[in-house]
Amino acid sequence: MSSIVDVENLTVTFRARGGGGFLFERGKNTINAVEDATFHVKDGETFGLAGETGSGKSTIARVLVGLYRPRAGIIKLLGREINFRNKSDIAYLRRNVGIVFQDPVGSLNPRLKVREILKEALIAAKAFDKREFQRRTEEILEKVGLRKSSIEAYPRELSGGEKQRVSLARSLIVPKKLLVLDEPTSSLDVSIQAQVLNTLRTLKSELALSYLFITHDINVIKYMSNTLGILYYGKLVEVGPTYDVVMTPKHPYTGKLMANVLKLERAEHEQEVLADLGPSATGCIYSKVCPQKFEKCTDPPPMFNVGPRQFAACHLYENSKALH
Amino acid sequence: MSDGSPSSSDGKIPLLKVEGLTQDFATVDGRVRVLQNISMQIERGEIVGIVGESGSGKSTLGLAIIGLLDSPPSEILSGSILFDGRDMLKLDAGGLSHFRGPGIGMVFQESLAALNPVYKTESQLKESIEVLRKAQRLELTDSAERDMMLEILSDLRLDKPEVVLKKYPHELSGGMRQRISIAMAIIEKPRLLILDEVTTGLDVYVQNRILGLLKELNRRTGTTMILITHDLTVASQICNTLYVMYAGRLMEEGRTEDLIKAPQHPYSQKLMAAIPQGFADAPALPAPTGEAPDIRKLPSGCKFHPRCHMVMEKCETEEPPYIETSPGRRSSCWLAQKT
Numbered sequence: 137m138s139s140i141v142d143v144e145n146l147t148v149t150f151r152a153r154g155g156g157g158f159l160f161e162r163g164k165n166t167i168n169a170v171e172d173a174t175f176h177v178k179d180g181e182t183f184g185l186a187g188e189t190g191s192g193k194s195t196i197a198r199v200l201v202g203l204y205r206p207r208a209g210i211i212k213l214l215g216r217e218i219n220f221r222n223k224s225d226i227a228y229l230r231r232n233v234g235i236v237f238q239d240p241v242g243s244l245n246p247r248l249k250v251r252e253i254l255k256e257a258l259i260a261a262k263a264f265d266k267r268e269f270q271r272r273t274e275e276i277l278e279k280v281g282l283r284k285s286s287i288e289a290y291p292r293e294l295s296g297g298e299k300q301r302v303s304l305a306r307s308l309i310v311p312k313k314l315l316v317l318d319e320p321t322s323s324l325d326v327s328i329q330a331q332v333l334n335t336l337r338t339l340k341s342e343l344a345l346s347y348l349f350i351t352h353d354i355n356v357i358k359y360m361s362n363t364l365g366i367l368y369y370g371k372l373v374e375v376g377p378t379y380d381v382v383m384t385p386k387h388p389y390t391g392k393l394m395a396n397v398l399k400l401e402r403a404e405h406e407q408e409v410l411a412d413l414g415p416s417a418t419g420c421i422y423s424k425v426c427p428q429k430f431e432k433c434t435d436p437p438p439m440f441n442v443g444p445r446q447f448a449a450c451h452l453y454e455n456s457k458a459l460h
Numbered sequence: 461m462s463d464g465s466p467s468s469s470d471g472k473i474p475l476l477k478v479e480g481l482t483q484d485f486a487t488v489d490g491r492v493r494v495l496q497n498i499s500m501q502i503e504r505g506e507i508v509g510i511v512g513e514s515g516s517g518k519s520t521l522g523l524a525i526i527g528l529l530d531s532p533p534s535e536i537l538s539g540s541i542l543f544d545g546r547d548m549l550k551l552d553a554g555g556l557s558h559f560r561g562p563g564i565g566m567v568f569q570e571s572l573a574a575l576n577p578v579y580k581t582e583s584q585l586k587e588s589i590e591v592l593r594k595a596q597r598l599e600l601t602d603s604a605e606r607d608m609m610l611e612i613l614s615d616l617r618l619d620k621p622e623v624v625l626k627k628y629p630h631e632l633s634g635g636m637r638q639r640i641s642i643a644m645a646i647i648e649k650p651r652l653l654i655l656d657e658v659t660t661g662l663d664v665y666v667q668n669r670i671l672g673l674l675k676e677l678n679r680r681t682g683t684t685m686i687l688i689t690h691d692l693t694v695a696s697q698i699c700n701t702l703y704v705m706y707a708g709r710l711m712e713e714g715r716t717e718d719l720i721k722a723p724q725h726p727y728s729q730k731l732m733a734a735i736p737q738g739f740a741d742a743p744a745l746p747a748p749t750g751e752a753p754d755i756r757k758l759p760s761g762c763k764f765h766p767r768c769h770m771v772m773e774k775c776e777t778e779e780p781p782y783i784e785t786s787p788g789r790r791s792s793c794w795l796a797q798k799t
Contacts, residue, residue, distance in 0.1 A: 182740065188663040189633060295751055296514070322661065325513045325690045330734035330747030337744065352663045355693075359736035359745075379739055396668040398693045400720055400735060413619060 140346045141177040146209035169195040173372045182347040184361025191367040193350045197318040202226040234307030238319035240299035244291040251287045261310040280304045297328035316348045354397045369415035376446030386448040473545045476502040481539035507685045509695030512705035513752040522654045527556045562595040565650030569657035571637035575629040582625040588647040635666035656688045707763035714789040724796040
């Protein structure tokens with residue numbers, strides 16, 4: 137399988153305002169929102185990125201559509217390395233990578249009708265053709281599961297689920313290779329979420345897309361992704377086939393995350409509820425919280441190969457082959 | 461348990477009894493029926509879940525119970541809300557506010573909107589302590605108040621409570637803010653706590669933590685709770701009893717285990733089917749089609765029939781009554797009533 141996107145050693149840094157925030161504080165006045173992340177989205181697959189709020193999931197999403205510039209690392213789209221200072225590279229990135237954000241209200245201009253929202257997307261991609269516009273909009277609206285009549289609607293006249301479908305249509309009206317879905321269903325009811333997830337799965341095969349699916353909801357990401365990466369405070373701590381990462385998590389943090397997945401049953405909640413301790417400033421980023429911590433953890437661990445295509449950044453696996 | 465209630469309880473009557481509650485809203489488009497014939501009974505120490513999609517009336521019911529719906533525009537046509545045997549609907553504004561806080565407390569979904577943005581946590585919590593102080597006629601020194609705050613924050617597993625006390629809402633994460641909102645409500649030692657979508661939009665881990673804390677609080681203090689959520693998975697975690705709502709009506713109720721094992725109403729079945737199961741190779745989710753109806757333009761007959769996968773001719777014209785189908789279970793479906 138060839139890669140759609142290769143992300144290698146990606147680091148994204150933000151300047152902290154004032155003396156310092158309390159998240160990701162590693163070094164003075166700068167914050168590493170993402171640190172040294174490496175992963176590949178293969179052709180036709182859904183790569184899932186899971187993590188809690190502040191883990192850097194959305195930062196990675198924004199880098200992939202050129203909204204943030206990486207501080208270090210390489211991003212390749214279809215094998216072509218992207219220079220984030222080069223306008224034509226950014227244009228190339230945006231032509232091929234679409235994005236749907238979490239907030240359906242904030243991501244649609246309230247003063248534009250659906251027709252104009254879709255037209256803007258075509259104009260931005262220099263692909264607007266007056267004669268073809270009607271056919272093209274009708275086609276994409278049908279694909280994302282919206283009524284033809286919604287073309288004349290303003291966003292406020294649409295439900296949350298319908299708004300997310302408009303966002304989808306806007307991204308896909310110009311054919312894309314990769315669609316970045318940043319918490320696309322997190323603000324929806326469970327029933328509407330299910331409908332949107334079904335549509336996304338159908339679209340993927342119909343339009344030969346690949347997805348980068350980002351969410352904190354493990355039930356959703358498990359259902360949607362083929363490969364899964366787990367982020368903790370900007371660090372990719374584990375990556376591998378979704379089934380393996382969910383069923384046999386190797387990194388202690390992944391294990392904890394999976395143990396917290398809600399199932400449809402009365403929970404006993406006997407497990408101890410721990411305080412938020414946050415990331416460790418030195419050594420392994422999870423070492424402040426980790427119950428399996430030992431001497432080695434004062435050094436940052438490399439990625440170890442812990443199973444077929446499964447990797448974890450944890451010293452517990454130091455006998456396995458290191459990746460780099 | 462708190463003794464802050466104005467009436468003493470003999471423990472035999474249920475803490476909350478809602479009977480035949482029917483409520484309208486006056487809107488520019490005319491009168492809209494928001495709640496139709498709601499009856500529920502909540503025993504002391506129970507955790508009850510109210511589940512349904514957006515627009516099902518579950519938050520309206522919560523607001524009606526705590527008496528936060530202004531009249532006009534809202535108007536109660538019939539029914540009663542008995543809290544510890546007292547009819548809340550017969551109380552005037554002054555009498556009602558007496559019940560809020562130490563009687564019935566409520567935590568809202570949007571923690572950012574629920575907290576005053578120019579108050580630090582400390583001042584925010586102080587307001588709640590003030591309510592408790594007045595209700596129980598307590599004498600509290602500043603240091604005793606501070607100890608109370610610190611205790612409640614550490615009970616809610618907030619790290620460094622003394623630092624949190626000095627923070628403004630915008631300086632806190634969503635999970636932390638949600639826990640401050642909960643702290644504000646529980647510091648008043650309510651006998652009934654209404655929680656409206658308190659875990660929605662939070663990370664799995666934080667969600668689980670908050671549910672665990674609520675369960676623990678219930679076990680320790682016996683606080684009765686109503687958990688309002690669109691997510692059956694969340695409700696099933698800590699609730700003893702579940703009520704499923706649709707279009708301002710109750711569709712089904714039962715013990716959590718029973719309802720989840722064998723949901724009687726096709727709507728409950730569909731809500732369960734919408735929860736993602738399995739991996740990427742699993743089939744499409746058999747979710748309910750369409751969206752919840754506009755409450756101003758409800759269909760005839762059973763309100764769920766246009767989306768129902770088991771619809772019969774009768775459902776289009778006649779609304780099924782909400783009746784007991786087996787001990788402890790009620791539902792509103794012609795299919796459940798045949799058997």
